[in-house]
Amino acid sequence: MKTSTIVAATVGVLAVATVGYAIYFDSKRRNDPEFRRKLKKERKRTQKLAAEEAKKLSNKSAQTVEEALASISDEDFPTSMEEREKFCMEQLSAGEALFTQGPTKFGQAAICFYKALKVYPAPAELVMVYQKTIPPEVFTLVMGMLSKDVQSKQEKYYTVFPPEEMNVKVEEKPEGVAADGQKVTRRGLVATKSFGAGQTVYSEAPVISSLEPSLEGKDFCHYCLKQIVDEASKVPCSKCTQVVFCTEDCRKSAAQEFHDILCTKDSEDASSPERSLREYTKTTRNLVPEMLAKFLVKMVHEESLNSGAEYNSFDHMERLRYLEITATAEEEKEMELLKVALGSNIPGIDEFITEERYLLMKGRLLYNLYGVSTSLNVDHDVEPLPERHRSVRDAPITGGGFYRVTSYLMHSCEPNAKIVFSENDHKVSIVTTREVMAGEELLVGYIKNDDLSTESRRLELFTKYRFRCMCPLCETTD
Ligand SMILES: [Zn+2]
Ligand SMILES: [Zn+2]
Ligand SMILES: [Zn+2]
Structure with a gap:
């Protein structure tokens, strides 16, 4: 040489x-x-x-x-x-x-x-x-x-995330044995200190949330999903009549993070890209495509802030469990809608949204989506969302939220914690339902299981979330 x-x-x-x-x-x-x-x-x-x-x-x-x-x-x-x-x-x-x-x-x-x-x-x-x-x-x-x-x-990720003040850490937990005899593990959230019953472990704002489409533009905030009780306090979008906000702060945040780009600007043209995406969400009531559009716009916005954060939203999302989905005509259509809606504003997005990446992102959102419930009065007759989402509530779902930390919470039919929207907006709080010791895993219910037999609970969980529930309730009543 x-x-x-x-x-x-x-x-x-x-x-x-x-x-x-x-x-x-x-x-x-x-x-x-x-x-x-x-x-x-x-x-x-x-x-x-x-x-x-x-x-x-x-x-x-x-x-x-x-x-x-x-x-x-x-x-x-x-x-x-x-x-x-x-x-x-x-x-x-x-x-x-x-x-x-x-x-x-x-x-x-x-x-x-x-x-x-x-x-x-x-x-x-x-x-x-x-x-x-x-x-x-x-x-x-x-x-x-x-x-x-x-x-x-890669390894450092879980030592710096979630942040210490959230009182939880991500840990590997056993999840039964696969058909080939290999032990299966999953990640769950463990409390880092002890809590009495009824205490809040942490609160978290979503990465992205979306309103149930029939509530859009009426009495609910497009950004934080809060119900607007006082008509006078409604803040309209400066460019469209499709959405409203509960405060000027919400309007500004939405505009910066995603709405400036996704706003339909009340286009008369039914085939305008933003309107096509909006119409699709309205007719199908599937929140995920629009949430992904918001996610991508927000990601670009975050990058432009150049905050110096070691991990960006994509790094966070990339580590989450996902639902394996195969492309159907529906996904083809959604990808097309996204590319067109974002294309003129985000150069290169076309190549970024490959089929493989779209399916992975959609699978991650579907697996980790929470039903958000922020109604103050229950006079909204909202049909259940067609997409799978984690929820055990009786109150109507006002939308969906995708969370960084809360996505790691695993299910139990006998949970020790619950999801609460204490400020009636999209911010989620995890509240213990009994005493939880430091080092104990926090578990919530993904499905409403009041009258279900063990067999039907397990079937529903397996169909939606691809795991066989091994919680004490399922194991003892097997
Ligand atoms: Zn708001
Ligand atoms: Zn607008
Ligand atoms: Zn169970």
Whole structure:
């Protein structure tokens, strides 16, 4: 291997990368879903390669990887574009000088190549260069480090989420045995401190919520689903007569997060994209497509805020349990409606909404959707929602909500907690129904089970949520 190989190959990449840097640091491009999609795709491919390479590591090399990562764990990497580029080139030359000195320096060489990778704007491209130019042993070490790093970001997720003040953590729990004898686990929410009966464990606002379509534009807020009792306090949308809000704050939040883009603007044209989506929701009464449209718009909005949060809404959603669905004509239609409704405002959304991704997102929403009940007086004759949603209430459902933390609550026919909408809006509170000790799993009812036999409860739960209920009530009355 000639010393100049990597630098030569990398200079080629860096020439592209200088443009790459400019693009990378240009916030407009960074917020472009198309650009982000490409980066994400490359990242995925690199991660897969890293995981494969990591498998080749011997015990001794695995130890080298651990030590190497530990040695740079609190190192600061440069932030400015020029510094990054300089740092990158330095590490590349150093790495190259080291590996030419033979196998005893391979570990140190790998550290340099890994550091270069950390600051390089398009790591996937650099990995391709490495693959062709550095000795396989060193390459395996670098990829081992990358794989370990990705893994720790994954593992770290549940140590920082849910936030401590919510008094719960996500834990793996046994969920019976599969047909092939393998133990099945699922994730559930465990209380981190003890609670007496009737106490609130936490409250949580949804990522996205939607009103039952027949209530839209009447006496319920389009943003927080609250019933508006006082006619005088109604706040209209400034561009349409389709929706109303309970306060100016709700109007503003909705406008910023999703409504500015999804507003029908009272278009006379029945085929206007936003109106088509609205009409579809009205006729089918399926909330999920519109909720997904809101979710996607909100996601782009969050990205543009650039809050520096380590995990975005998509990262949160990605980890949730989902319902496996196959595409029917209905899903085809929904995807089309979404693409058209968002397309003119979010460039690149077309390619983002692939069939695979749409089905996964829809499956996640369907599995984790809660019926929201915010009626103050029960004179609203609302038919039950056709889509599956978790609910045990008698009060009419005023809409649906999708929550980050509450999605992890598992079902029991003898729950120790319940879902309460204490402020009569879409914010959910988890309230204990008996004493709950620290370390105990919090469980709610997904279905109303007052008069159901164990067999029918289990059937309904299995049909809707794909698990066989093993709660004490089901097990003792089996
Ligand atoms: Zn409101
Ligand atoms: Zn509007
Ligand atoms: Zn049960």
